[in-house]
Amino acid sequence: MLDPKNFHYVSADITAWIDKYLNQITSFPVKSQVRPGEILEKLPRQAPAQSESLDQIMKDLDEIILPGITHWQHPNFHGYFPANNSVESILAEFITAAIGAQCMIWDTSPAAAELEQRMMEWLREAMGLPSGMEGVIQDSASSASLAALLTAREVATGFSSNQDGISGKLRVYCSSEAHSSIEKAMGICGMGRNNLVKVGVDEQLRLLPGQLERLIIADLAADYIPCAVVATMGTTGTVSVDPLKEIAQVCEKYDLWLHVDGAFAGTALMLPEYRWMSEGMERVDSFVFNPHKWMFTNFDCSVFFVKNPQLLIRTFEILPEYLKTKTRGTVNDYRDWGVPLGRRFRALKLWFVMRSMGLTEIRETLRKHIRLNDLFANEMGRREEFELLLPPFLNFTCFRMKPDGNSDEATSNRLNEKLLEAINGRGHIFLTHTRISGLFALRIMFGQTYVEQVHVELALEEIFRVAELVR
Numbered sequence: 001m002l003d004p005k006n007f008h009y010v011s012a013d014i015t016a017w018i019d020k021y022l023n024q025i026t027s028f029p030v031k032s033q034v035r036p037g038e039i040l041e042k043l044p045r046q047a048p049a050q051s052e053s054l055d056q057i058m059k060d061l062d063e064i065i066l067p068g069i070t071h072w073q074h075p076n077f078h079g080y081f082p083a084n085n086s087v088e089s090i091l092a093e094f095i096t097a098a099i100g101a102q103c104m105i106w107d108t109s110p111a112a113a114e115l116e117q118r119m120m121e122w123l124r125e126a127m128g129l130p131s132g133m134e135g136v137i138q139d140s141a142s143s144a145s146l147a148a149l150l151t152a153r154e155v156a157t158g159f160s161s162n163q164d165g166i167s168g169k170l171r172v173y174c175s176s177e178a179h180s181s182i183e184k185a186m187g188i189c190g191m192g193r194n195n196l197v198k199v200g201v202d203e204q205l206r207l208l209p210g211q212l213e214r215l216i217i218a219d220l221a222a223d224y225i226p227c228a229v230v231a232t233m234g235t236t237g238t239v240s241v242d243p244l245k246e247i248a249q250v251c252e253k254y255d256l257w258l259h260v261d262g263a264f265a266g267t268a269l270m271l272p273e274y275r276w277m278s279e280g281m282e283r284v285d286s287f288v289f290n291p292h293k294w295m296f297t298n299f300d301c302s303v304f305f306v307k308n309p310q311l312l313i314r315t316f317e318i319l320p321e322y323l324k325t326k327t328r329g330t331v332n333d334y335r336d337w338g339v340p341l342g343r344r345f346r347a348l349k350l351w352f353v354m355r356s357m358g359l360t361e362i363r364e365t366l367r368k369h370i371r372l373n374d375l376f377a378n379e380m381g382r383r384e385e386f387e388l389l390l391p392p393f394l395n396f397t398c399f400r401m402k403p404d405g406n407s408d409e410a411t412s413n414r415l416n417e418k419l420l421e422a423i424n425g426r427g428h429i430f431l432t433h434t435r436i437s438g439l440f441a442l443r444i445m446f447g448q449t450y451v452e453q454v455h456v457e458l459a460l461e462e463i464f465r466v467a468e469l470v471r
């Protein structure tokens, strides 16, 4: 074990490694090209009995681990949603590890609780959220949505389900495009996956509020208990935004919990020109978005806002003797705001990011990503052999190679699958896919922190070149 007295010397090697990694990241293939089991074969079957030097470990990091890494911070990474970071966030994470505090309650680190509270207020203000909402940091949007549904369940059953288990057939509604974490949460919280009612969508894949209301009415007639609606602000497949205002009116009418999953696109509320997405937010009970996706804060950092934290606390509070404190009730003990007891000091990296960038640079960078995407979509839209499957939105475009005149849907799907595989196999850029009404479509995102116009140009060139090869 190293002596902290030597930290200065050994950490210099690690920071030099990080420096090199960040500045030479484009020398790696974006997507790892290893086959299943390849890394495992190179790892000893047993833990070493004797101490090994950091030098030995770092050598294996380069030789064994790095080839098996897909480089999410590569500016040519355009897959899934981003999980971007920034130098400030990396440094704060370093410090968080050094402090190593367990931030379960105010007493276990008052600064962590109070910094978290203030960061949530900064974000609420910067995103134009209703002034009454209060926030808490969670590990992921999946956990936040689970916390929302557990709370909705308690509210719908008069806070009896935690004690007695669920009785009655509770129903939750979301669109067919909602994230799989909602379905997962339905199973975990005991309401049951079959009681998640999937509402249909319009041609832009947005939830149909009229159909939502009809499904609720039918459920009431069949003695179900409607409990909650989950609206998505930016679906994972195509970044569609459900019409919140109309959904909120339905929730008001039937007295239902309204949770908004804005894991990715919620960040765009930082930009006043996208605040139309949050129209109706006054009626929303809970809202989640991930600074660890598109706000320069390394994974994990998910921000969960609720209208009434007392409902959350009543759902999660449990008070063993060893956690009883004198400050209880006068401060925020965030362990009562979600599932885990132990909590990392995640507010620190948000503080570093928001202070060192300032709202102005955060907004400018988001707008830059949106402009880069427009550039891509314009060029792609002009090409004869390609088509955009939806209008480009935020920093996201969905496109595919057009089928030639007489080929059927299956053939054209196969062609686009082949295109995607060939692109990712070359390692210059990385894209992922979705399906829209059965059509295989390629997705591209411009959300890595340091992405620039040259990377848009490279993506276009690469896609057009590979398209020639697979046709």
Ligand SMILES: *Cc1c(COP(=O)(O)O)cnc(C)c1O
Residues within 6 Å of the ligand: 081, 139, 140, 141, 142, 143, 179, 181, 232, 234, 235, 236, 261, 262, 263, 264, 290, 302
């Ligand atoms: C990414 C995503 C999630 C899951 O986020 P985690 O933080 O990884 O749990 C949930 N919902 C939507 C809409 C997403 O895009």
